[in-house]
Amino acid sequence: MTQWNVDAVMNIAERPDIVMVAGEGSWLTDNQGKRYLDFLQGWAVNCLGHSHPAIVEAISEQAGKLINPSPAFYNEPMIALSQLLVKHSGFDQVFFANSGAEANEGAIKLARKWGSKYKNGAYEIICFERAFHGRTLATMSASGKPEWAELFTPKLAGFKHVPLNDINAVLAAINKNTVAVMLEPVQGEAGVIAADPLFLRQLREVTKKQDLLLIVDEVQTGMGRTGQLFAHQHADIQPDMMTLGKGLGGGFPLSALLVTDQVACFDFGDQGGTFNGNPLATAAGLAVLTELIRPGFMDAVNEKSQQLSRSLKTLQQHDRYGLIKSVRGQGLLQAICFHRPVAKELMKRAFQAGLLINATQADVIRFMPSLLISEDEIGLMEDIMLQQVLNR
Incomplete structure (x- = not known):
């Protein structure tokens, strides 16, 4: 992050040594050109994703x-x-x-x-x-x-x-x-x-x-x-x-x-x-x-919600180390609960792999994607979690 001096920004949160410079839909891009699949969306802020037209x-x-x-x-x-x-x-x-x-x-x-x-x-x-x-x-x-x-x-x-x-x-x-x-x-x-x-x-x-x-x-x-x-x-x-x-x-x-x-x-x-x-x-x-409120919008949200639930339960079924205790939530606000306080470490692994998730508690990871998240993007999240986060 050599081109930015962040000393003037009050230090109120633990932030990685990058700067986010662009976003589109379910993706964020940092100052080094790395793209991140965003299942955080500003803590459920960007309900239509980044920079919706x-x-x-x-x-x-x-x-x-x-x-x-x-x-x-x-x-x-x-x-x-x-x-x-x-x-x-x-x-x-x-x-x-x-x-x-x-x-x-x-x-x-x-x-x-x-x-x-x-x-x-x-x-x-x-x-x-x-x-x-x-x-x-x-x-x-x-x-x-x-x-x-x-x-x-x-x-x-x-x-x-x-x-x-x-x-x-x-x-x-x-x-x-x-x-x-x-x-x-x-x-x-x-x-x-x-x-x-x-x-x-x-x-x-x-x-x-x-x-x-x-x-x-x-x-x-x-x-x-x-x-x-x-x-x-x-x-x-x-x-x-x-x-x-x-x-x-x-x-x-x-x-x-x-x-x-x-x-x-x-x-x-x-x-x-x-x-x-x-x-x-x-x-x-x-x-x-x-x-x-467009016709069919909420129907699509509920379809994606069901897919997200299935994906998180798939993670639980294929959790090689038995970390996952349960899956819970509603709609596109869901969470994985763990037997041990591993959420922060798993969140860091996900970040390294280009996936943004949120360790809301020591033993809970929260998923808050765009309401317009695609089936392929949910599938990609599942693959990253399985291969590069949970079973690494």
Whole structure:
């Protein structure tokens, strides 16, 4: 990497000694000309792959017209994307932001505002162990990562954490100060751990009965990732709030908080952001959602999901050293779980072989390819994993 001096870049992550310079579809290219089959896709960000023509065209065209008039004014892509999201989600109103953490922060603020107005000042939110909701102080407090327990203390008060898929633990945690329950339909950072559909339906029943809000964090699971447009749709429930990010912009920074009319109680000045809802970002989001709702798109995603599942199970069957414990996940968000903490070493081997995967836990590798991944590319991933990673 002799032509770049990276000393001015804050060192917040372990990065290899290369620079990524180009991407197309399921492939990334580094500054040395090496190509990588990308089953990471920016942590499920590039739902249509790298530099999808529809996104490139939308951004290019919009940049020539209007980039940011300020959030004090409506703009055309903001309105169009809001209407399309409402039409396909069952929610009534949309607030746009720039990151998943910012959308989740908005959900937390709105829940507390609703509690102050309609529930005698209730403010506590029940969250779940091992959950991940972002890296702001509030969203880190809402998260249930054990590694963060003593990080950046004191944490923001008002969050209780209970085990996922345990409705009795939720019931025991409810008190007069409880205003909402917040969860990921699939806990991605925890190692692709899904909330059971029955548990989601029980949560919806309990929250309605107890006059609590149900918030689903679909920053990672939304935008077709699990085989439905939104993961909670697998359980056939309608939450009160939903947050989106990552795949919503297809690689461009964009997130959203979707709510029902009954919950939307912000007063002017309560929520905002300099770049929120800008036409460049929402034009990208509009291009993404337009692709996802095309006839047959989600059918193809589910077909590729089944192929990915078969490939990962094939890896387990042909695992010469007996490393693989299980395969789990939903749609094109899947994981291999190992008997031992070997994930980081296997991820490094895959990188050397030109395959990008993610060791989300010491014993879990996560696969998050483009929703447009091809059958041949899934097959190539399987070959690399078998020949150059697992059985090396």
